[in-house]
Amino acid sequence: MVFARSYIRRSRAQSTIHHIVDPVAAHQALIQNADDFANQPASIFPASLAVWRNGERNYNITTADHGPHWRALRCNLTAHILHPSRVASLAPLLHEAAQDLVADLSARASAGGGEVAVRVPTNTALFGLVTLLCFGDMVDGQHRRAMGRVVRDYMHFVGELSPRFDGSMLSKLVNWRAFLRISALFDRQAELYRPLFAARRQSRSKVRGGTVHPYVDSLLDLRIADGDVRRALRESEMVGLVFEFLGAGTGTIAACVEWTLAHLINQPEIQARLRREIDDETTHGAMLSSKSLRSMPYLNAVVMESLRMHPPVCFILRGAHGEGAKELVGATAMPPDGLRVLFNLGDIGRDKATWTDPDEFRPERFLAGGEAENVGPLPVPKEIRMMPFGAGHRHCPGVGMGMMLIKCFLATLVGEFDWAPAAQDCSGGVDVTERNGFLKLMKKPLSARVTRRT
Numbered sequence: 001m002v003f004a005r006s007y008i009r010r011s012r013a014q015s016t017i018h019h020i021v022d023p024v025a026a027h028q029a030l031i032q033n034a035d036d037f038a039n040q041p042a043s044i045f046p047a048s049l050a051v052w053r054n055g056e057r058n059y060n061i062t063t064a065d066h067g068p069h070w071r072a073l074r075c076n077l078t079a080h081i082l083h084p085s086r087v088a089s090l091a092p093l094l095h096e097a098a099q100d101l102v103a104d105l106s107a108r109a110s111a112g113g114g115e116v117a118v119r120v121p122t123n124t125a126l127f128g129l130v131t132l133l134c135f136g137d138m139v140d141g142q143h144r145r146a147m148g149r150v151v152r153d154y155m156h157f158v159g160e161l162s163p164r165f166d167g168s169m170l171s172k173l174v175n176w177r178a179f180l181r182i183s184a185l186f187d188r189q190a191e192l193y194r195p196l197f198a199a200r201r202q203s204r205s206k207v208r209g210g211t212v213h214p215y216v217d218s219l220l221d222l223r224i225a226d227g228d229v230r231r232a233l234r235e236s237e238m239v240g241l242v243f244e245f246l247g248a249g250t251g252t253i254a255a256c257v258e259w260t261l262a263h264l265i266n267q268p269e270i271q272a273r274l275r276r277e278i279d280d281e282t283t284h285g286a287m288l289s290s291k292s293l294r295s296m297p298y299l300n301a302v303v304m305e306s307l308r309m310h311p312p313v314c315f316i317l318r319g320a321h322g323e324g325a326k327e328l329v330g331a332t333a334m335p336p337d338g339l340r341v342l343f344n345l346g347d348i349g350r351d352k353a354t355w356t357d358p359d360e361f362r363p364e365r366f367l368a369g370g371e372a373e374n375v376g377p378l379p380v381p382k383e384i385r386m387m388p389f390g391a392g393h394r395h396c397p398g399v400g401m402g403m404m405l406i407k408c409f410l411a412t413l414v415g416e417f418d419w420a421p422a423a424q425d426c427s428g429g430v431d432v433t434e435r436n437g438f439l440k441l442m443k444k445p446l447s448a449r450v451t452r453r454t
């Protein structure tokens with residue numbers, strides 16, 4: 001009986017989630033008390049799903065505890081594929097992927113009377129690019145589509161499950177079907193990636209004349225400390241890391257592109273101003289270098305405003321320890337696994353005390369003289385005003401590549417097409433209602449009327 005009562009108390013404390021919805025509290029937690037807020041809670045979804053059936057933990061960077069193992073994995077990513085010099089040299093590949101998307105949208109528009117759905121083709125183009133960055137050019141179309149389906153289904157099921165899952169045992173039992181489905185997807189990814197690991201182990205042929213250094217090569221070469229020895233990564237660890245890479249670099253960017261186009265359709269004067277900047281920077285259809293993409297202030301302002309209003313990752317969940325954390329969230333006890341603290345990135349970006357008319361899409365606020373002139377994609381140590389890429393020790397390592405991809409795709413799409421509402425949206429404008437799941441997506445996926453510019 002005593003055991004039962006203490007178990008109930010413990011599981012209640014563990015399933016309580018403390019919500020942080022304003023930038024000041026987020027700053028106190030993630031910057032001022034960064035060490036206390038450096039982990040994901042061990043027991044909660046999706047970390048709990050990271051345990052394979054054989055009991056081996058499927059660590060990736062997101063689920064690894066703050067410490068030497070996490071540092072080694074994260075440094076491997078940032079020192080190789082995400083190193084700023086490598087990212088800058090990828091401009092031709094990004095241009096190629098964006099041009100493939102233009103061709104795909106043109107074909108779809110011709111077949112669809114001038115109207116296109118944006119989400120699926122954008123995701124497809126991005127997935128092709130991240131697959132190339134991950135494995136090189138040995139993945140054929142069929143294999144790539146199968147991998148894309150697994151990533152998409154995973155995000156769908158996790159998005160469905162997240163709102164009704166609180167990490168408790170009861171919740172696991174109630175949702176056992178969803179757990180089995182997700183577990184089957186883990187098995188499927190392993191099946192799909194293993195032959196590619198083997199092929200890359202056998203031959204390290206140059207990819208695109210040496211411009212691309214596949215992520216998987218760096219994983220094969222990596223040696224991590226394990227007790228007294230240094231060892232190679234296990235295949236199951238590589239599967240988790242590859243899956244993280246493919247997922248992180250696709251849906252988030254596609255979501256931001258879709259949200260931004262929706263606002264540009266609703267506010268044609270902003271679309272026209274952005275197009276003028278693009279036309280001034282490049283001749284029609286020519287490649288934009290990474291330097292050009294960085295030096296277009298209005299493009300940057302449009303992307304920042306979109307990320308402020310609709311951060312593609314809706315929430316960050318942290319497992320917090322320490323007295324500072326307890327005080328900050330007003331908890332009376334510290335559960336053995338730590339406190340669960342959820343940061344709502346959407347609410348933080350629309351905080352009324354921080355932003356003027358936060359629900360208005362107004363890119364000008366990010367230009368010189370605007371209220372957010374100095375705000376960048378990552379918070380500065382002094383304050384947080386928005387945090388679409390997170391903050392603190394675990395901020396997104398893909399911020400540089402993410403910003404460059406979003407800008408490249410948007411500049412290409414706005415330079416190549418005029419964007420107008422689809423027939424169904426002509427009177428009321430595009431509906432920008434949000435749906436929070438694994439990602440913050442448009443509740444009604446964007447369809448638009450596109451006209452190719454000549």
Ligand code: HEM
Pocket residue numbers: 061062063074244245248249250252253256311312313316387388389390391392393394395396397398399401402403406
């Ligand atoms: C628009 C694009 C992207 C957005 C909005 C985004 C957003 C985020 C956010 C909010 C986090 C959690 C940060 C935190 O806990 O403080 C995160 C983590 C992460 N992101 Fe991104 N991300 C994007 C693109 C990318 C790309 C392109 C990659 C790599 C290819 C990437 C890899 C990761 C990884 C590995 C983590 C885990 C970091 C850790 O726990 O140490 N992301 N991202």
